[in-house]
């Protein structure tokens with residue numbers, strides 16, 4: 326298995342490329358900043374406006390506890406820590422990471438202590454152990470606050486990484502899916518870090534079948550500033566996955582006709598898929614074509 330640092334290097338390159346190639350909002354270049362969106366009285370969506378992307382953080386205030394979903398990047402760590410400290414009082418602090426990519430977990434060590442870290446065993450391989458942190462590994466499903474928060478493994482461990490989690494807030498009707506959803510963009514699927522495209526798509530199908538139709542879905546990466554943060558529906562998630570599958574079919578058909586990767590990139594996938602390639606983004610159409618060709622369905 327790849328180490329955390331080796332796994333990160335590819336993502337770092339992707340994030341750096343996105344940063345260099347993408348226009349950034351004014352706030353993204355300055356002081357640490359979140360764009361907040363209230364999803365319920367006790368649940369806030371915080372979209373980071375950072376130099377290296379827009380990872381989604383959730384802050385949930387339960388009975389006697391606070392839960393942070395995906396603490397995010399170091400750039401916003403101190404700001405998040407101050408916000409959490411202001412909410413916590415005498416309660417217990419939990420932090421769950423949807424997966425072990427640094428844009429979702431680097432801020433965890435800056436959170437107040439004691440801290441209960443929730444992750445998969447796969448993720449704990451990559452999470453630094455520090456004083457005042459207790460580990461709670463999810464193997465199946467756990468709940469907090471008497472079922473107010475449900476946290477579980479996906480049916481396919483190999484998906485975005487080798488171990489991702491979903492977090493469901495039944496009362497608010499909100500589902501955090503981490504990087505199983507890049508809103509309106511091509512996804513990163515971290516094969517070097519244990520991910521697998523087939524598992525990724527199968528997990529999306531599973532979510533669409535499993536959770537109530539009216540569920541609001543928080544993508545791992547939502548809109549970019551200065552646009553307001555946006556959550557999606559399960560229908561949006563299903564439509565996005567269907568469009569990605571269509572793009573995969575188009576790429577494979579072109580390859581089957583004898584076109585080289587360079588020729589497919591040159592020809593392009595057509596206007597239907599242009600919205601997935603808009604900047605700012607993490608994965609260009611060119612990179613997506615290369616990824617699809619490098620990861621055939623039966624490996």
Ligand SMILES: [Zn+2]
Pocket residue numbers: 424426485504513
């Ligand atoms: Zn990720």
Ligand SMILES: [Zn+2]
Pocket residue numbers: 380426428429504545546
């Ligand atoms: Zn991410």
